[in-house]
Amino acid sequence: MMEEFAPDRIVEPLLVEQAVPKRRGYLFAPLDVPQAAPLDDVFARNSVARLPEASELDTVRHFSKLSTMAYGVDYGFYPLGSCTMKYNPKVNEVTASMEGFTDIHPLQDEDSLQGCLALMYRTLKDLSELLGMKWGSLQACAGAHGEYTGLKIIRTYFLHHNEMGRNRILIPVSAHGTNPASANMNGFEVQEVATDERGLVDLNDLESKLDDTVAGIMLTNPNTLGLFEKDIRKIASMVHEAGGLLYYDGANFNALMGMARPGDMGFDVVHLNLHKTFSTPHGGGGPGSGPVLVKKELVPFIPQPDIVYHEDSGKYGFKWNEETSCGKVSGFWGNFLVVVRAFTYILSMGSDGLKAASRHAVLNANYMQALLKKEYSVPYDVICKHEFVLSLSNLKERTSVSALDIAKGLIDFGYHPPTMYFPMIVHEALMFEPTETESKDTLDGICKAMLQLKDMAEKDGGWLHDSPHHAVIGRVDEVRAAKNPVVRY
């Protein structure tokens, strides 16, 4: 199925290519009960799966080698905008690997689950306070899953209020791509709201789109340009006046912990990304966790089962709200071991620590923006929140060096590139989010590299078109990958 490559064209062979017949990496104790009668032919599998045949050491060497060709926060600075790649404290990993959590079956009796349930209850309580919401659910497994769940709660709310005509969700043009996709998954019609010259929601455009077919608006605040939506209270009253609800995409909440609360701004439904703001690691793309928190009127509609505390017995338990709940969104109770990490973080940081984290995240972003705007163009030159966007349009026109080239150039300096070409309303965008866990030295270092890259662009753009020069591999042929897909061995 796969094409042949000469050995010197292979960076690390697949483990299956290194197979030695009959070699095994794990052995079971011999079967200690009688061999049962085989499955009837109707049910029995006929085909063989081609899998690695490797010893434990072969397997360890292979995946260790692969791990050297990956880049994590533990290795260096990761200023990916809107991704909040903060350091993941090691104590989180220790608590999440306690056997009293890892070895617990989700369907044990409630009285044997009191620790898990208490942890979930306390996490929801702290998150509700942090966001100014009433209560919520931990069942969603990632940010986009939280969006899907939050919008489903809104759907269910209107279903119960006999307002099924509310079928439109308003979303700013600058929004994360997951927002419109989540609305579509819920069968909503998506309508875009313009951004004005301040980089904020265009109130006139919003006004013109509000009527009794609007279910709600999805906003990120600070928005994807890193700017605080200053008119948020006005927006909230406009949307509420029209009978709609406000959805808060918590991807950017790292800017505001302890400083401002979506609930106070007028939002009705919020999702958070525990793998961003609450320091749980990204794992190469997941698992995350996307808790959804809501105002009082929406609590009956959150996914079931709810986690409850019985005052009389002092016990925690599940509660199924069949009549009103929007139902289930994942197999069991959500990504519990991710929640353990986030709870560990909240306990460690405490109220003051969380607030300090956000203040320093904003400080770091503004410091970087101040250093970079001397040489690069900043489309919205104001105090930002936790992230900011550069536009390299001018540089590209002058030197043909693009945002992509500069991003790839950063790899040669040992940094992970920032988010590229997002938000879409900024041309040749590079979006930086330094987070609070990086020191001033680190920020100075990357800013220096950015200035050097700009010099190189002016002098010898060609060199940057081919960057990175010091990575394990060069730039990849993405067109070939998509045109002629090879997606398995």
Place this chain on the structure above:
Amino acid sequence: MLDAIGIGSLDELFDDVRQAGCLLDRPLDIDKGRSEEQVLDVLRNLAGLNVRGISFLGAGSYDHAIPSAVRMLASLPSFVTAYTPYQPEISQGVLQAIFEYQSMICELTGMDVSNASLYDGASAAAEAAALAIAEKRKSNKVILSATMHPFAIDCVKTWALGTGREVVILPEKDGVSDFSMLGYMLDEGTAAFIAQSPNRYGYLEDFTGVADKVHQNKSLFVISSDPLSLAMQKSQAEWGADVAIGDTQVLGIPMGFGGPYCGYMAVTKPLMRKIPGRIVGQTVDTEGRRVYVLTLQAREQHIKRERATSNICSNEALCCLVSVIHTSLLGWAGLKEASNQSYCKAHYLCDGLRKLGYEAAPGFAPFWCEFPVLFESDADLERFVSKMKAEGIFSGVRLSRLTRNDKDALTLLVAVTERRTREQLDRYLEISKEAR
């Protein structure tokens, strides 16, 4: 730093928030911070409140053996603390591991294309329904077998709620799908038929002729299967399915109170550009070396926005790494052995219970590693479960726990993995005898 920014204090950074009238004017009502030792104490106490036992619980989460090397390798910091591999030059390790995972899923299911994971098996059923509705024009209905895991049915119903999409349930008979009804239910608006084997009771479904029936109606056939069961039972491809889904928890992922797990989805080639989620593909770099990169991204939300096939962005990458490491260590021989041992031990226990007069696996269909035991009264079941519990044995999952339906209150689902020893099985039977 403040000088560089040109401000006098940190507070000035939040002037916009203050002007908007949004500044929180009081401290949060959350505990003060704790030292690492204090945090560990709190968490140890909480973990200590949970009770661990010898588990015969299944119903979507199983206590299989996990090689030590799995946990150690999946803890390597460059895997754990990496973001989604958007930058292939510094992400080859993550990309290649996912490519090997996709290949492993394709080998097990017999399908052509796997994605790089979904959240879990239950939500994968909803994603499969969404894929089918998007694939078949003017369809708005999916048929689910009544024998699917109740929580998977719940997830699909939630997906349909309030959207005009319709979920219809194919009835069951003797613990398996009643396919005699399927022909009547398939109609023009039907996008897919989704079923599960081993099903909610642990029985294997006989899908003979089902694919033809579904395909004649131009609908998609989706089968959810425990991937370890595929080492013994027919793969989704062998049954003629278009979409294979399930959960790889059984491949190295700890029970962890229900998550994180790892949903898998694999499809036939014609559906390659419809499958949700990320896909890693092979290509070459500037030097002509074989390299890997995220591909077919035109399907995804960051490009297609409201026209994307799914909204999924973060997936369960680290869990799919766990499963590919686990599967690499075991190999096909090891998977077959784990699968067969679970099968034999489950049958040993079931036979023992039957000899004691229990109504164990009363259906006609074969089962793999899980089977239902029917009790005559609530008191009988309660006595059975509590006697076991007193000896540190979690004897099974009451089906009504999943369905919230009284008609299932007397059914106990008993799961047996290769981890259970002869001694534990015999002890289970002894207590069963006492509880009789």
